[in-house]
Amino acid sequence: MARKSGRGKLALSVEERERLRQLSGSRTAPKREVERAQMLLRYADGADIAGIAREIKVTRATVYKCIDKALAAGVETGLKDKYHRPKEPYITPEAAGWVVNLACTKPKDHALAAELWTLSALAQFVRSGAVAAGHSCLQRAAKATVWRILNAHDIKPHRIRYYLEKRDAEFEQKMHExxxxxxxxxxxxxxxxxxxxxxxxxxxxxxxxxxxxxxxxxxxxxxxxxxxxxxxxxxxxxxxxxxxxxxxxxxxxxxxxxxxxxxxxxxxxxxxxxxxxxxxxxxxxxxxxxxxxxxxxxxxxxxxxxxxxxxxxxxxxxxxxxxxxxxxxxxxxxxxxxxxxxxxxxxxxxxxxxxxxxxxxxxxxxxxxxxxxxxxxx
Structure with a gap:
């Protein structure tokens, strides 16, 4: 079947073809890598882009991206995600301190029913009150963002560690007796x-x-x-x-x-x-x-x-x-x-x-x- 993409032919060595064949049938590999292995095999066998997209149930843009990476830098590159550096959200120190302060309180102190925070509940409470508290950088804060802030201060508001209050001033003396x-x-x-x-x-x-x-x-x-x-x-x-x-x-x-x-x-x-x-x-x-x-x-x-x-x-x-x-x-x-x-x-x-x-x-x-x-x- 003739290609209509205008791209070059993908030549696979015996080792590369065997690697793609095993990966395309894997039950443990990431789904995106399995799909990319199937795309590369079909393209190397002469299938057109539209047919590959229909068969694997992805968009043509996804197929183009995978094939272009493989043609430019090899099969292994085509299987992997393109490296990118995500933009880190900027959280002001004041905003982080506000989150830590909230975590050191109990939900019931804020007219909620729960006794302890969960990360999801705390993140939701942070988002709902961020603008009113003057910390707009937190209005879209995800659970992971809240976790990073708390982890940096070693705060775990969802856990309890029990202790025994020493209520006897003469504990040591009585124990000694x-x-x-x-x-x-x-x-x-x-x-x-x-x-x-x-x-x-x-x-x-x-x-x-x-x-x-x-x-x-x-x-x-x-x-x-x-x-x-x-x-x-x-x-x-x-x-x-x-x-x-x-x-x-x-x-x-x-x-x-x-x-x-x-x-x-x-x-x-x-x-x-x-x-x-x-x-x-x-x-x-x-x-x-x-x-x-x-x-x-x-x-x-x-x-x-x-x-x-x-x-x-x-x-x-x-x-x-x-x-x-x-x-x-x-x-x-x-x-x-x-x-x-x-x-x-x-x-x-x-x-x-x-x-x-x-x-x-x-x-x-x-x-x-x-x-x-x-x-x-x-």
Whole structure:
């Protein structure tokens, strides 16, 4: 078929033709390069410009541009985009500072519903308010433009990084006191449990685990069946029967757990727990409790009970937001990963019984928790 373009013939070497043939059928190469490879192959085979444009479904101008580049500088040049340097938009420092200032606020501060900015929402807000704020250079700012401005100042308003506010002015001192207790117990273990020549003292790590849910199934669980069902099948629906609160303490000397489960968590429940500790340990000894500042631990009722038993109990308080210092948390974690995991019960009473049974199983094989990191220089 004769060419009507007036352009010269495109001669392809064997290697170039094979390269174009592979590229024209590629599923991974950019679409524009695949189309250009098809244009060059058809032109080299004698097809006319209009026919190539119809077959590939592009404009004739696109075909002309590709062929002209290949005739002028070779096949590889014809496949690639022509180099050009895009004009960088000019953003004044004042305009960039305005964008950064907006990013450091929240959308709700500007009568919007969102809590945090997304780049798209921020870019739209910048465009809508740029002229009124005197920064007309931003009236067509794209999301990429806003991103470049924020990236230059290392601002990421769409992300959250959580932190822990230090609300206890005596955090370091209280942490030190707790760690001293752990080191003392560890040294006693290393000395074959020989206590110093003084009044016997037992250390118990105590805390509460409120809100343990009593959930019951609406349909029975289906057990695994070899060759048919590999795991337990459970209906998505469940019914809440209420919650219970657990008070537990672990003896740091022998790993024994003492626990109670109640419907509520008040001073009277905590006093009942103290009475159980008083009955469990020998009279004349000191029961040292590692515990937090919960109101039930220091309430008027609790203080009155402690006053009736002078010298029997001793408190070592963990700092606020320092629950990780209390070793009973490891016990609660073990419960959550063992007998409380996926638990289903018919009533709150059954949940209480299951919890106490699980604690009895843990006491059958007690674990003595030891704190090994005593870096007091920090």
């Amino acid at each position: 707790v760690l001293v207790v752990y080191r003392e117990i560890a040294m006693a273990h290393d000395a074959e449990n020989k206590m110093p020549d003084r009044r016997p003292q037992y250390t118990v790590s105590v805390d509460e685990k409120p809100g343990v849910q009593a959930l019951t199934n609406t349909a029975r669980d289906l057990p695994p069946i070899a060759g048919e069902q590999s795991c337990v099948a459970r209906d998505h629906e469940y019914v809440r029967k209420g919650t219970v609160s657990m008070i537990a303490g672990i003896d740091l000397h022998n790993g024994h757990i003492i626990a109670q489960v109640h419907d509520r968590h008040r001073s009277r429940e905590f006093i009942g727990f103290l009475k159980e500790l008083d009955a469990y340990y020998p009279q004349g000894s000191v029961i040292r409790l590692i515990l937090d500042h919960h109101s039930a631990h220091i309430s008027k009722e609790t203080m009155a009970y402690l006053a009736e038993h002078p010298g029997r109990f001793s408190y070592v308080h963990t700092p606020k937001h320092g629950s990780w210092l209390n070793l009973i948390e490891s016990v609660f974690s073990k419960m959550a990963r063992t007998f409380l995991r996926h638990i289903r019960v018919a009533s709150k009473d059954e949940l209480k019984n299951r919890i106490m049974k699980g604690i009895a199983e843990m006491n059958a094989a007690p674990v003595i928790y030891r704190w090994r990191n005593f870096d007091f220089a920090a």
